Each structure stands twice: as C-alpha cells, then as structure tokens.
Amino acid sequence: GEDVEQSLFLSVREGDSSVINCTYTDSSSTYLYWYKQEPGAGLQLLTYIFSNMDMKQDQRLTVLLNKKDKHLSLRIADTQTGDSAIYFCAESSLSGNTPLVFGKGTRLSVIA
Amino acid sequence: ETGVTQSPTHLIKTRGQQVTLRCSSQSGHNTVSWYQQALGQGPQFIFQYYREEENGRGNFPPRFSGLQFPNYSSELNVNALELDDSALYLCASTPGGRGTDTQYFGPGTRLTVL
Numbered sequence: 668g669e670d671v672e673q674s675l676f677l678s679v680r681e682g683d684s685s686v687i688n689c690t691y692t693d694s695s696s697t698y699l700y701w702y703k704q705e706p707g708a709g710l711q712l713l714t715y716i717f718s719n720m721d722m723k724q725d726q727r728l729t730v731l732l733n734k735k736d737k738h739l740s741l742r743i744a745d746t747q748t749g750d751s752a753i754y755f756c757a758e759s760s761l762s763g764n765t766p767l768v769f770g771k772g773t774r775l776s777v778i779a
Numbered sequence: 780e781t782g783v784t785q786s787p788t789h790l791i792k793t794r795g796q797q798v799t800l801r802c803s804s805q806s807g808h809n810t811v812s813w814y815q816q817a818l819g820q821g822p823q824f825i826f827q828y829y830r831e832e833e834n835g836r837g838n839f840p841p842r843f844s845g846l847q848f849p850n851y852s853s854e855l856n857v858n859a860l861e862l863d864d865s866a867l868y869l870c871a872s873t874p875g876g877r878g879t880d881t882q883y884f885g886p887g888t889r890l891t892v893l
Contacts, residue, residue, distance in 0.1 A: 671821075702884075709869055710822070710884040711781075755821055766812055766835060767871075767882060769821030 689756030804872035
C-alpha cells in the first residue's frame with residue numbers, strides 16, 4: 668500500500684535554513700503536498716508540487732522533488748520562531764477522487 | 780483562513796455513545812473529505828463525499844458514517860464510540876469534483892472518549 672515516511676524531529680537555530688525530508692512509495696503519486704500544523708490547530712496548506720516538476724519556490728519555501736528516488740524535501744530559508752510547528756508531507760494520485768496519504772509529521776523546533 | 784469551519788471545537792463522550800461532528804465548506808466546494816488524526820500521527824482518510832454521495836472510503840468500520848448536504852455542509856457520525864476513537868477529526872473541502880485538487884482543511888474537532 669501507499670506509505671509516506673518522514674523524520675520525526677528537527678531542531679534549528681533562528682535564521683538558519685531548515686530542510687524537512689519525506690519519502691513516499693506510490694509511484695503513481697501525482698501531487699505532493701506540504702502542510703503545517705500549529706498546536707491545537709488544523710492543517711494549513713503551505714505548498715504543493717506536481718510530479719512533472721523538480722523544484723518549486725514560493726518566497727522562503729523551496730520544494731525539491733526527486734521522482735526517481737521518490738524523495739521530497741521542503742527547505743525553509745531564514746527560519747523564524749513562528750515556523751515552529753509540525754510539518755506533514757502528503758501525496759495523492761490522479762486516479763479518480765483519491766484521498767491524501769500523510770506521513771506522521773516532522774516536528775520543527777526553532778531555537779532563538 | 781480556508782473558509783472551512785467545524786463544530787464543535789471540543790467534545791467529550793463516553794464509550795458506547797454516538798457523536799455527530801459538523802463541517803461547513805466554501806460555496807462551490809462539491810467534495811468534502813473527513814480525516815481522523817490520532818495523537819502523534821498523521822491524518823488518516825475516513826471517507827469522501829461528492830455531491831451528497833459517498834465517493835471513497837478508507838479503512839474505517841461502518842459505524843463511521845457521513846452525510847453531505849446541498850448547502851456545502853456535511854456531518855460525520857460515529858456510533859458505539861470506543862476509546863480509540865479519541866482523536867482530532869478534520870474535514871477538508873475541494874473545489875469542483877476532483878478529490879485530487881487542493882484540499883482545504885478546517886480547524887478540526889477534538890473528540891475525547893472516556
């Protein structure tokens with residue numbers, strides 16, 4: 668079945684770059700997403716990338732996709748304390764109305 | 780703001796009881812999906828509704844059921860609650876009829892089963 672794996676924890680200093688990694692198994696994944704969840708809150712869509720792209724940049728966020736290795740990363744430049752949250756990688760395949768498959772999330776802690 | 784609201788925000792029930800959770804989507808969002816997020820886990824897909832009909836289901840028992848209404852609101856019903864049903868329940872709505880389009884999540888309902 669489909670599976671999405673993420674490292675559970677990441678700690679960085681304020682002002683440094685954060686890189687959160689994700690691997691997935693479904694070769695038919697078409698869209699790959701990054702969501703952010705702050706304590707006690709729902710999921711906020713940060714960005715997504717279509718599987719025929721290698722990179723997508725959106726302000727401080729850079730998404731890299733290595734489709735051959737089924738590896739996705741999210742880089743946050745100039746990480747701020749407000750970036751402290753749990754980051755979820757998710758994938759979906761374009762085969763009808765398929766649901767999102769999420770990883771367990773990476774808890775990012777930003778040290779001032 | 781995603782335009783997706785959920786109620787209530789918190790709920791406490793006891794084992795064996797029934798619960799109804801509600802979600803209100805943006806106008807024009809024909810697809811709604813429900814997810815269960817247990818503590819320390821990623822969200823797990825429960826089911827999806829498109830134009831008031833169930834349109835896909837995850838690995839959840841039949842005591843999890845849903846409804847979608849013409850006014851872009853929906854419900855998740857859970858019968859015979861078990862302790863393991865304690866979780867954050869998230870609904871997500873999607874513009875148009877394709878569930879693979881971007882899903883916008885509500886803030887969730889935290890259900891505690893005692």
